[in-house]
Amino acid sequence: MKENxxxxxxxxxALSTFIGVLNETSLNVAYPKLASYFKVSLDTVQWVTTGYLLTVTIMMGATAYLLKQFNARWLSLVxxxxxxxxxxxxxxxxxxxxLLLGRIIQGIATxxxxxxMFHIxxxxxxxxxxxxxxxxxxxxISFAPALGPTYGGIVVDQTNSWRFIFNYLIILGIIALILGQIFINTKAFGNDKPFSYGAFVTLGLSVASLVYASSVMAKGSMLTLMAFIILGLVLGALFVKLNNSGQSRLFDLGVFKHKTVALATLTYFCLQFINIGIAVVIPLYMQYVLKTSSTTAGSVLFPGALIGALLSPLAGTIADxxxxxxxVITGGIFLLLSSLCFLLLQKQMTVILITVIYIFLRSGFNLAFSNTINNATSQVEIHNIADINSIFNVTQQFAGSLGVSILTGIMAMHQAHGQAGFVQxxxxxxxxxxxxxxxxxxxxLVAMITNYSLQKKA
Known part of the structure; x- marks a missing residue:
């Protein structure tokens, strides 16, 4: 009974996580409509996704402390x-x-x-x-962001309104709230040290500065770009100092003394940057270059997302x-080859070809993604598992927000300053x-091979 x-x-x-992560990318296909409706540019519209991911990143910086301090049921309720x-x-x-305020509040939820979910x-x-x-x-967390554009595209085309994207998710949110109060009852380990507000604030400001720096690329302001990068790095260094020297820590950065954990973190960052970033780029590329509908632009991701999702538990079983x-290494090879296919076959791109390549990309991603964090938890003591959980969740959301901001910024920069027509x-x-x-x-792929070579030697 307890196991059930x-x-x-x-x-x-998982349901709460699913609707939160689905919500991350569900507005991607609605960028053109949002830009027109609110009279803003593409590099401004992308903040509905980047701002969401940024908030998620900052909140996850506090979860190692919160999961030690509070019963998971109350965190689920909030x-x-x-x-x-x-x-x-x-x-x-x-x-x-x-709209941006609402997205930030939703980011707190996710x-x-x-x-x-991972703590359980x-x-x-x-x-x-x-x-x-x-x-x-x-x-x-890998299927939902790829399904988001499919869901958003269908809703927008069928209702002719982006507002219904949120209306349908409210129903699932209510179901998750009720079930959470019935079944979630994971006890807190306890923490007698105070929360490190200084470390939390400097982490948030550091992440925000770096993400904002990437978003100003489209405006071509090199001075502003460099200023915010430097500010982000300085604040990041201050976070490390405050986190390591205070009475309490948001999470224990000492886990990076394990080279395998550091390499796994780098792997995780690259995987999620590609995963979330490409889920934004492909629908935009299809609408702007191939002139497809919102539904087609979003649905092209669905087969890859579905196959990748079904592959994820199998990948975990293989790892066991x-x-x-x-x-993990097989997934890295798939990821690299499919990424090269997007680049080398760009002139021949069709809806079907994009669908096929994306299937291979998502298969590679799902072979590697969950096994990377699970393997990292096996490299540390049990009391550091919450720290790994928090660090990796912060990493994946930070990578996702950078992926969206940088990749849409690059496209917006070419659209604004290119010498050819809009499509070119x-x-x-x-x-x-x-x-x-x-x-x-x-x-x-290099980080994966190096990581497991070190583990084999040990």
Missing amino acids: KVYMALFTS SNIAFISGALICSFSVNFKM GLATPV IFTQVPNKLKGLMAGVGGMV SVGASKP NSYEGGQADFILVAILAGIA
């Missing part, structure tokens, strides 16, 4: 109330600032929901099934049986995006 309740708690937290409230604000938005997996699920369940968790290195400028912006994605896929 654990799995119901896991299902409930998460679901915030999601529903934010969705209502977005649905009734009369200007862009109101920033709490995802770590709760890493602390309540038996060791022999952790790889499988981590795969299920990875399936949720033979170790994480084989599925968008084509060249897409080409620059594909080059960056291929480079990051190469870095991820």
Whole structure:
């Protein structure tokens, strides 16, 4: 009976995570409509996704402390109330600032929901099934952002309104709220040290500065770009100092003394940058260059998302049986080859070809993603599992927000300053995006091979 309740708690937290992560990218296909409706540019519109991811990133910086301090049931309650409230604000938005406020509130919700799900997996699920369940968790947070554009495209085309994207998710939010209060009851470990507000604020400001720096690329202001990059790095250094020297820590950065954890973190960053960034670029590229509808632009991601999602638990089972290195490195190879295909076959791009390449890209991503974090938890002591959970969740959201901001910024920059027509400028912006994605896929593969070579020697 207790085991059944654990799995119901896991299902409930996965539902909250699913609707939160689905919501991350559901507006991607509506960017052209939002830009027209609110009379703003593409590099401004992208903040409905980047601002959301940024808020999630900042919130996840506090989750290692919160999960030690509070019962997960209460974190789930706050998460679901915030999601529903934010969705209502977005649905009734009369200007862009109101829409952005609603998205920030929803970001708070997802920033709490995802770590709760992984906390249940890493602390309540038996060791022999952790790889499988981590795969299920990875399936949720990798399938949902790719499904988001499909969901958003269908809703926008069928209702001719982006507001219904939020209305339908409110229903799922209410269900998750009720189930969470019934089944989630993971006890807190306890924490007798105060919350490190200084570290939390400097982490948030550092992340925000770096993401904002990437968003000003389209405006071509090199001075502003460099100023915010320097500010972000200085604040990041201050965060490390405050986090390590205070009475309490947001999370224990000492885990990076393990080279394998550092390499896994780099891998995780590259994977999520590509995952979230490409889920924005492809629908935009298809609408601007291939002139497809919102539904087609969003639906082209669905087959890859579905196959990748089904592959994720299988990848976890393989890792439980033979170790994480084989599925992770195989996934890295798939990711690099598919990224190169987007670049080298760009002139021949059709809806079908994009669909096929994306299937291989998502297969590679899902072979590697959940196994990377699960393997990292095995490299540290049990009291550091919450720290790994928090660090990796912060990393994935930061990577996602940078992915959206940088890749849309590159395309917007080409659209604004290119010498050719709008379609050709968008084509060249897409080409620059594909080059960056291929480079990051190469870095991820090198980090994977190095990581598991070190583990084999040890």
